[in-house]
Amino acid sequence: MAVLKVKFTKTKRCKLAQILWILNWISVITGIILFSLGLFLKVEIRKKNEIMYNREIHSVPNMLIAVGVIACGINFLGGKICYDCSDSNKFHRWKLIMLPYIICTFFFTFCVLVGALMCYTMKNELEESLYLGLKEALKFYKDTDIPGRCFLKKTIDLLQMEFRCCGNNGFRDWFEIQWVSMRYLDVSNKEVQDRLKSNVDGKYLMDSVPFSCCNIYSPRPCIQHQLTNNSAHYSYEFQTEELNVWMTGCRQALLEYYMQIMQSIGFTVLIIWLFELSVLTGVRYLQTALENVLLQGDPDSESEGWLLENGFVETARTNFNIIKNLGKSNQINAVSGNEDPNLNVTPSSHGATRTHIPTVS
């Protein structure tokens, strides 16, 4: 029993072919959209590659780019096929290609779905990369005279101002590293020497943050230095002060930003996937309807279209057997004897037995 059988008159078939032609061209456009979404994501990740540890988080955008390009190709071919299908004479050209085309497209839509799901699962990899990348970048903030790292100060400052964040997890990350270069420290000063001696590594640590951490919405001029010392500033309490510096960590801010982009991209890709699936269903109906018309012989007659000729289970079993038998093609030749019909013929006179020879067509 066929799955989801639908009757098709000749006009219905023509209309279906025309509609599918238009839908295939729309799918080419959605393929271009997929490609540009992948490109956009790749560019956005590249822009911040200085603060990412693993610079190869490009699996998702690469997948989207590849899928977009293949979608354009497949739907272009589909458009040509459907255009020719509105005329039953031209269908002969595509008869043999259509079934493999449908199978390929089915696996391809599966890839689109995988691409959409990957967008939602990239979060952990990204978080890890940002955490390690920011940690390294904060360490090298002061090294504006070392080639290769001299732009990190500017990058971090602009990042903190643009994303309204401070430090890796929070502003206290700045208390644990030396972010003032030795070139600007007067080592002969007693206070500086005390600070350098106060920790094992000989780093100049202070409870201050760079200016880029300052919150523009604070009603008060920014307090950058001696943040934990309440008595150093008038009418200031460190524990309750929330508007002075940005309270979010940059890792969280960047993660939210990227997840927002990826969620909208993932949603768009899911919608495109549904659209592709519906186009594929239409093409399958068209293919089965046209094949049945050819079997019936009369091009103007009514025919039936279906998704699968037999039920799911039977089709799966048949395909499984085909695949099994592909592997066993050599064995059939070896196991002869009882199954070989020609051996049942007894070698008597030709005239009498001719009618009894079973014809193997």
Added chain:
Amino acid sequence: MVLLKVKFPFQRRVKVAQGLWLFSWLATVSGALIFTLGIFLKSELRKRSEVMDNTEIHAVPNTLIIVGLASVVINFFAGRICQDSLDVARFPRWRGFIVPYFAGAALFALLMLVAVIMSYAMKGNLEESLKIGLKNGIRFYKDTDTPGRCFQKQTIDLLQIEFQCCGNTNFKDWFEVQWISNRYLDYSCKEVKDRIKSNVDGRYLVDGVPFSCCNPSSPRPCIQHQMTNNSAHYNYDYTTEELNVFRRGCREALVSYYMGLMNTIGVLVLLFFLIQMGVLVSLRYLQTAMDGVVGQENTECETEGYILEKGVKETIKLTIQKIAKIFQPNQVQNEQAESAPGTAG
């Protein structure tokens, strides 16, 4: 004597009509573009309206918006007229419409030129407006608790960060203003009392700037406070230090930004003006050529097209006479009344 006469055989008329139809659609699109450019400029000026003292500069985008809309309408009608010009039966219905149409179209084309000239001429106006607006913004920077001014700090900070500028003319403007609110000053501290006494108005003046003046490209952590005191910072020379804070004043930054925007828009508007004039001139030739065809039996005959039927001076004289007649209807009627009894009697 006719101005700029051109002969129009039938084929040439058809070609001009078809080419003009396409050209008028191009001109419609360019009119829509002028409209969007006007809206864009207005929104950009609006974004920074808090640091501008007056809105006189808005005359430029307003003119562009009006001209853009008018251009779309003018070119739409140009397309319809030239579509009808290929059909002799339908062309005469435009007869009464043509002269006011050309007058209006020429007026709006002139307005386009006026908009371009204004965008260059209003630079001084913009600069004055920004000077006063920024001065007030810097004065009210500390008043984050006064309703109506509480957003000035935010506005100025965002402005300085985005345009990479500091102060009105330069960063020294911050030295002349108290930008730290009294709520955060400890009056019992001797240093604070000294500073307040050190000037006539009793203001707390410092040689420091807000954090938004800091330059991220500086290799050194930002020096915001005690900027003129070389000994307060290690290895620091105030007179030669250039990368610490932004050197440019915000007024200069904003003026150059807006003038750049208006110059680009001005060049585009000039281009669209040329397109518009091309459409109008071609339409005039087509219309006069078709006027010669109407009423003739052979619609494929050759006619002449021109810009003005008589010379420029004569046309102006005639137009003035016509306008005078419209404004003096009583005199004409009185003359007729006088002459009527004369003839009767």
